[in-house]
Amino acid sequence: MSKLKKSAMYTFLGIAAFISIFPFLWMLTSATNTSADVTKGRLLPGSYVIDNLTNLFASVDIGTALMNSAKVSVTTTLLSLFIASLAGYGFEIFRSKAKDIVFSILLLSMMIPFAAIMIPLFQMFAKLSSTAPAIGIDTLAGVILPTVVTAFLIFFFRQSTKMFPKDLLEAGRIDGLSELGLFIRVYMPTMKTTYAAAGIITFMSSWNNYLWPLIVLQSPENQTVPMLISTLGSSYSPDYGIIMMAIVISTIPTALVFFFMQKHFVAGMTGSVK
Template sequence: MDKLKRVFIYIFLSLLAFVSIFPFLWMIISATNKSADVTQGRLLPGGQLIENLKQLFNTVDIVPALLNSAKISVTTTILAMVIASLAGYGFEIYRSKAKDIVFSILLLSMMIPFAAIMVPLFQMFGKISQVIPFIGLDTLSGVVLPTFTTAFLIFFFRQNTKMFPRELLEAGRIDGLNEISLFFRIFMPTMKTTYAAAGIITFMSSWNNYLWPLIVLQSPEKKTVPMLISNLGSSYSPDYGIIMTAIVISTIPTALVFFLMQKHFVAGMTGSVK
């Protein structure tokens, strides 16, 4: 009975794995086929990959879009790691009733959909553009500022800080370290798995962000990869082979980040501290 049960479990998990990975495989296969083959649902690799790459680079400026997405994603991730971890650390280490109330209000903000604040946010950045042009509309800074940290990230860091050994802080204070040094020299190195998990989540979210960059960025040379792919799909007669090739290229950076930090990501999501 146990063996039969184990067989069914493995079959079920194998089906789930196949369902999860099939869209990714189909995307790669489609990048090697013509547009007509993609629309017909061909599941065999073709010989059109080089031609699709040539047409993609001749049709759109994908390299500047990749650089724009990289600038936004890297900047957002670095700022998010520092600001969100500082907030989560402060909420947990220096707890008080007032801070708990503020934290509860912060969590309530997670229930507000972005569409509800989209118009006021755009108006605010429109007014900022008149005073400080380099962080207003049609700037990469305007994309980063509203998204570089979230209530979820602060909550994530606070929950993981609960497992941080307080004895290390006491030892640091005895050695004469101030509170800032404790954070940067003791807390951050100890919580590296948490930072890895949060970094992967933030980088992927920023890289794939479409709506806010679409609203803020108006110049063609400042387009990001998701905007570029959307433009390819909105043409009168879209070439799905080229679109799939662009999607494969845009997936490579996030896939590399995830696979390089996969071990730390799993440890960070389970809340382990090393």
């Protein structure tokens, strides 16, 4: 490759990287400035970090919102990984025409937008509130249950299972392991990179989920972080410095999860099995 082509390539990549990272940098600098400076478009760091942080904790209960988001995200991720991987394992290892039809129906469900099922879903949970209040309206369980398993996650695990070495299952069966034992003791450890990739996707999706929690959760003590940030921005005179500080705080958990598991994420997305 000639020097001119290399220079053009690195220039293009540099511009693309700057465009991608600029919103994040602007968010960080805005969290250190006053609301007036943010409105003016100031891009230089300010000296109002402590003030914005103090005012944020004084104006809203962000600690409770973070805890609610953590409960919802962690529970959803753990349940999703187990159930979706179990379904993907079953669809691929025990293939049949009937199972392929069911799997095709699951894939078709991905085409239905959430807005189309939002009202029926709310009505269903409203009826559950009278018989099972613990999983009805205005509960964290009501947020978790509809998002526990998605068709995409089942599809993701089934596709990854295609590369799973079937000889390991045969060896386990010879050793006397049950199918559940094979799944837990052989399949799950072998597919750890796939679990890592699926876990990151599910955790981020659950942490940033806004529409369904907004519909289900009605009490201020049950609101999640996206709902809290929306509340800060919907006031008559929003303080953008405080809003940006709240966004920075809400970004930290997902950023930590991704950075600590990024190697497994890349390996899981490429479908490698070790």
